[in-house]
Amino acid sequence: MKDDVLNLRNESELAEAVATATGPLAIRGGGTRPVGRPVEGAPLSVAGISGIALYEPGALTLVARAGTPLAEVEAALAAEGQRLPFEPMDHRTLLGTAGEPTIGGVVAANVSGPRRIQAGACRDSLIGVRFVDGSGTVVKNGGRVMKNVTGYDLVKLMAGSRGTLGILTEVAFKVLPEAESAATLTLAGLDTGRAVQAMSAALGSPFEVTGAAHGPDGTLIRIEGFPDSVAYRAEKLGTLLAPFGPAEITTDRAAVEALWAGVRDVAGFAGAAAVWRISVRPGDAPGLLAELAARFAFETRLDWGGGLIWLAAEAGDGAALHRALQDAVARIRGHATLVKGPEPLRSSVPVFQPEPAPLESLSQRLRRKFDPRGILNPGLMG
Amino acid sequence: MDMPLPDPAILARKARIVARLQSVLPPEAVIHDPAETRAYECDGLTAYRCPPLCAILPASTEEVAAALRICHEERVPVVPRGSGTSLAGGALPTADSVILGVARLNAVLEADYANRVIRVQTGRTNLSVTCAVEGDDFFYAPDPSSQLACAIAGNIAMNSGGAHCLKYGVTTNNLLGVTMVMMDGTVVEIGGAHLDAGGYDLLGVICGSEGQLGVVTEATLRILRKPEGARPVLMGFGSAEIAGACVADIIKAGVLPVAIEYMDRLCIEVTDEFSGAGYPDCEALLIVEVEGAPAEIDEQLGLITEIARRHDPVALREAQDEDEAKRIWAGRKAAFGAVGRINDYMCLDGTIPVSALPHVLRRIGELSEEYGLQVGNVFHAGDGNMHPLILFDANAPGDLEKAEAMGADILRLCVEVGGCLTGEHGVGIEKRDLMLVQYTPADLEAQMAVKDVFDPDWLLNPAKVFPLAVSEARRRGAARAAA
Numbered sequence: 001m002k003d004d005v006l007n008l009r010n011e012s013e014l015a016e017a018v019a020t021a022t023g024p025l026a027i028r029g030g031g032t033r034p035v036g037r038p039v040e041g042a043p044l045s046v047a048g049i050s051g052i053a054l055y056e057p058g059a060l061t062l063v064a065r066a067g068t069p070l071a072e073v074e075a076a077l078a079a080e081g082q083r084l085p086f087e088p089m090d091h092r093t094l095l096g097t098a099g100e101p102t103i104g105g106v107v108a109a110n111v112s113g114p115r116r117i118q119a120g121a122c123r124d125s126l127i128g129v130r131f132v133d134g135s136g137t138v139v140k141n142g143g144r145v146m147k148n149v150t151g152y153d154l155v156k157l158m159a160g161s162r163g164t165l166g167i168l169t170e171v172a173f174k175v176l177p178e179a180e181s182a183a184t185l186t187l188a189g190l191d192t193g194r195a196v197q198a199m200s201a202a203l204g205s206p207f208e209v210t211g212a213a214h215g216p217d218g219t220l221i222r223i224e225g226f227p228d229s230v231a232y233r234a235e236k237l238g239t240l241l242a243p244f245g246p247a248e249i250t251t252d253r254a255a256v257e258a259l260w261a262g263v264r265d266v267a268g269f270a271g272a273a274a275v276w277r278i279s280v281r282p283g284d285a286p287g288l289l290a291e292l293a294a295r296f297a298f299e300t301r302l303d304w305g306g307g308l309i310w311l312a313a314e315a316g317d318g319a320a321l322h323r324a325l326q327d328a329v330a331r332i333r334g335h336a337t338l339v340k341g342p343e344p345l346r347s348s349v350p351v352f353q354p355e356p357a358p359l360e361s362l363s364q365r366l367r368r369k370f371d372p373r374g375i376l377n378p379g380l381m382g
Numbered sequence: 383m384d385m386p387l388p389d390p391a392i393l394a395r396k397a398r399i400v401a402r403l404q405s406v407l408p409p410e411a412v413i414h415d416p417a418e419t420r421a422y423e424c425d426g427l428t429a430y431r432c433p434p435l436c437a438i439l440p441a442s443t444e445e446v447a448a449a450l451r452i453c454h455e456e457r458v459p460v461v462p463r464g465s466g467t468s469l470a471g472g473a474l475p476t477a478d479s480v481i482l483g484v485a486r487l488n489a490v491l492e493a494d495y496a497n498r499v500i501r502v503q504t505g506r507t508n509l510s511v512t513c514a515v516e517g518d519d520f521f522y523a524p525d526p527s528s529q530l531a532c533a534i535a536g537n538i539a540m541n542s543g544g545a546h547c548l549k550y551g552v553t554t555n556n557l558l559g560v561t562m563v564m565m566d567g568t569v570v571e572i573g574g575a576h577l578d579a580g581g582y583d584l585l586g587v588i589c590g591s592e593g594q595l596g597v598v599t600e601a602t603l604r605i606l607r608k609p610e611g612a613r614p615v616l617m618g619f620g621s622a623e624i625a626g627a628c629v630a631d632i633i634k635a636g637v638l639p640v641a642i643e644y645m646d647r648l649c650i651e652v653t654d655e656f657s658g659a660g661y662p663d664c665e666a667l668l669i670v671e672v673e674g675a676p677a678e679i680d681e682q683l684g685l686i687t688e689i690a691r692r693h694d695p696v697a698l699r700e701a702q703d704e705d706e707a708k709r710i711w712a713g714r715k716a717a718f719g720a721v722g723r724i725n726d727y728m729c730l731d732g733t734i735p736v737s738a739l740p741h742v743l744r745r746i747g748e749l750s751e752e753y754g755l756q757v758g759n760v761f762h763a764g765d766g767n768m769h770p771l772i773l774f775d776a777n778a779p780g781d782l783e784k785a786e787a788m789g790a791d792i793l794r795l796c797v798e799v800g801g802c803l804t805g806e807h808g809v810g811i812e813k814r815d816l817m818l819v820q821y822t823p824a825d826l827e828a829q830m831a832v833k834d835v836f837d838p839d840w841l842l843n844p845a846k847v848f849p850l851a852v853s854e855a856r857r858r859g860a861a862r863a864a865a
Contacts, residue, residue, distance in 0.1 A: 056735060056736075056737055057633075057634050058630035058631075058633055058634045058736060058737055059630070059633070059735045059736040059737050059766070060633055060736075061735065080634075081636055082636075110578065110579075110583070112578075116577065116578075117577075120551060120555050121577065121578050123578070123583060123586060124551060124554075124555045133828065137824050137827075137828075138824065139824055139825055139828045140821070140822070140825055141825065141828070141829070143800070143801070143802050143820075144735060144800055145733040145734065145735060145765070145766050145767075145800070145801050145802055145805070146548075146733070146765040146766065146767075147543055147547065147552060147733050147762070147765050147766070147767045147805035147806055148733060148802045148804075148805060149540060149541045149552075149590050149804050149805065149806055149807070149808050149809075150802045150803045150804050150809060150813070150817070150820055150821075151809060151817060151820075151821060151825075151826070151829050151847060152587055152590065152591050152829040152832055152833075152847075153541065153554065153586055153587055153589065153590045153591075154587065154828060154829065154832070155586075156554065156583045156585075156586020156587055156589075157582060157583055157584075157586060157587045157832070159583060159586070160578070160579060160582070160583050161582055161583075165582075176638065177633075177636035177637070177638060178636070180636070197496075200496045200497070200498075203498060204495055204496070204498060204520075204607050205607055206519075206607045206608060206609050206610045206674075206675075207675070208609075208674070225674075225678065226678065226681045226682070228677045228678075228681055229674065229675055229677050229678035229681060232675050232677045232678070233675060236675075279576045279577050279578055279580070280576050281494075281497050281499075281574070281575035281576050282496075282497050283494070283496050283497050304577060307497075307576060307577055308577070333559075333571075333574035333575065333576060334574065334576040334580075335576070335579070335580025335581075336580075337580060352580050352581055353580035353581070355580070355581055356570070356571070358564070358568050358570045359570060359572065359581075359584065362570075362584060362835060362836065363581055363582050363584070365835040366582060366831075366832065366835050369831040369832070369834065369835055370828070370831065381581060382581075
């Protein structure tokens with residue numbers, strides 16, 4: 001029965017459930033990020049394995065069970081003037097999903113936002129994990145300290161493996177102080193090529209840009225920090241970017257936050273039928289988009305200085321566009337993922353960028369090692 | 383510290399193995415004369431030495447692939463080596479192994495400022511990566527103390543850190559892509575100049591795998607624009623506890639210095655005499671560095687010195703100019719060398735939660751009394767990465783063993799308080815037999831499963847990282863397959 005969700009309350013219950021499972025499991029946290037091939041399996045929820053296990057503001061570390069709502073983690077951090085450095089995207093807007101995103105789901109999908117270019121991705125802030133592998137064995141890796149090279153770094157391997165190598169039960173992060181103030185510089189009227197150049201100039205400056213995006217609101221540059229420093233850097237950046245036109249500077253906190261939440265959540269594509277997420281060398285973005293525009297109709301938003309492209313199109317042409325996109329990205333190195341689309345499209349194409357044969361072989365053999373029976377989200381990643 | 387006995391069958395085939403390697407490498411790139419292989423008998427962990435069967439110095443990815451293919455066919459263990467600066471024995475050979483040195487792979491392949499990446503061959507030294515881009519005001523952030531000598535290959539193998547990783551992260555946070563040769567000679571490209579993996583984060587597990595999964599020959603690294611300025615402040619305190627409390631208060635206040643370095647009295651005195659840094663006479667010293675625009679530096683240092691004053695500092699000195707900044711750092715940067723001048727020492731690398739600092743320092747003091755060995759403490763306080771230096775006399779019988787036993791006790795203590803055995807040096811052979819203190823057999827099984835996938839025959843650096851008893855079945859399986 002599809003709606004008969006198995007809810008686990010703690011790690012040992014989960015380990016037992018996996019060890020005794022007789023068929024495929026469809027693992028979920030908050031269920032807000034159904035990205036990947038649809039999975040046929042008994043629904044298993046880790047949302048009940050919840051709670052912040054440890055938070056030491058003076059050590060900049062937080063440990064939470066995987067089912068802890070992201071909102072609970074963010075509220076606890078905010079109360080101490082701290083935050084998750086990587087600014088995780090909330091997929092509900094784009095995907096039209098409901099529910100409560102969990103911290104384990106954020107890790108399982110390695111979800112990061114605009115600040116990724118400066119503060120690193122989710123995987124860079126992640127310092128420890130506990131998980132249950134496909135045999136029902138509990139494994140820990142890393143820990144709760146910021147620097148740790150003791151043995152192999154399975155922490156990174158687990159981040160972004162979407163429950164196909166193991167089911168996360170606990171995650172530990174390095175966190176950072178919240179910025180006291182922020183500002184956005186907006187440049188108007190740039191085409192994609194000029195916008196990437198402007199963002200590169202800003203990111204290659206010493207002024208610590210923490211966001212560089214391009215869309216219908218213009219080309220946006222964000223800086224954060226102490227108020228005097230933000231004012232100083234905003235002025236310097238304005239001068240540096242003068243060749244790209246006058247920069248309008250916004251320092252109103254609420255306005256800056258709302259603007260970047262929209263960038264983070266790709267709010268502009270909420271109504272789109274099919275959406276792709278593409279990671280390339282920033283300088284390659286304009287050429288890639290020009291090549292595709294000759295054959296397909298689509299809209300784009302750029303983040304990460306051009307290194308992250310969000311591309312939206314009608315679903316009708318989806319399969320052909322998907323193939324062309326992944327082929328083109330393979331040539332220039334990078335990856336393209338179909339994040340949103342009707343189920344027939346998601347079931348008929350490789351949702352994630354196909355890997356060259358030797359890497360595909362490594363990935364498959366890793367999966368067989370960690371999940372010998374092939375029961376953890378089978379097929380989700382291909 | 384035991385190493386597995388060499389396989390007599392491999393030793394007996396030395397002439398044939400050398401000849402085969404010579405068939406794919408230039409003559410000078412295959413070192414097999416016992417007088418010359420001595421140069422590769424150890425790394426920075428000099429207490430353990432063993433000349434390899436031979437050493438090879440390929441100059442291209444193709445040569446690495448050709449050589450590995452032969453070693454794979456011959457079932458000869460291969461020990462990859464960067465510059466040989468490992469403090470953990472990561473590049474220690476066995477008599478039946480081939481050392482694969484990457485020293486001749488040292489070119490800069492591409493410096494791309496618009497996209498803020500550099501692609502280099504991995505034999506290039508850490509500092510020379512920064513040297514290649516600093517004329518354009520860029521730098522490569524990870525800065526291990528050995529940065530003048532250590533190679534990027536070794537940095538990737540050990541996931542090296544440095545003094546400034548509180549802000550910039552360690553190697554894994556600054557590595558975007560690699561070209562890697564697998565043990566069977568297959569060349570793979572992982573990552574690139576783009577961010578994050580589309581599928582599994584293989585790059586993430588390769589970084590820090592201590593040369594056990596493949597030989598990385600090229601790397602794409604993130605480079606950053608240099609900050610407008612940086613300024614250190616020096617503070618002295620009456621006790622380790624007070625210094626520890628000050629560190630926690632600085633972090634809680636929302637300031638993020640690029641570095642917070644700690645030294646105790648022993649290190650202060652030894653390094654001051656060595657470097658003329660002019661350190662104050664006190665029990666604990668902190669060097670806190672902030673960087674950024676002039677306004678930012680003033681603001682942050684204002685906050686930091688205000689916090690420090692609340693902890694009754696014995697000394698508080700902000701660098702007034704470049705020269706003074708250099709002198710403040712001179713002692714810290716020379717700490718290992720300065721201590722080495724007065725004594726043999728063993729450098730540990732355990733990391734602890736910052737909150738446990740006072741407790742751990744007190745316990746180390748007690749252990750020092752119990753064992754009758756002096757300990758100097760110098761470390762990255764902001765991230766809890768300790769470097770206790772245990773002083774001993776290498777010529778006194780039993781002293782090394784005593785120092786090792788005390789080191790093991792300190793590392794157990796680090797794990798006990800929620801920390802780990804090694805923060806940036808790696809496990810190598812040094813911490814290998816302590817792995818079960820931190821991990822369960824199931825935890826290690828999961829890690830070894832990764833090696834099974836990348837190197838099914840367990841030929842790459844096989845006797846490292848995992849306790850010998852734990853990895854024995856796998857290593858013997860490989861040996862049996864060879865027989």
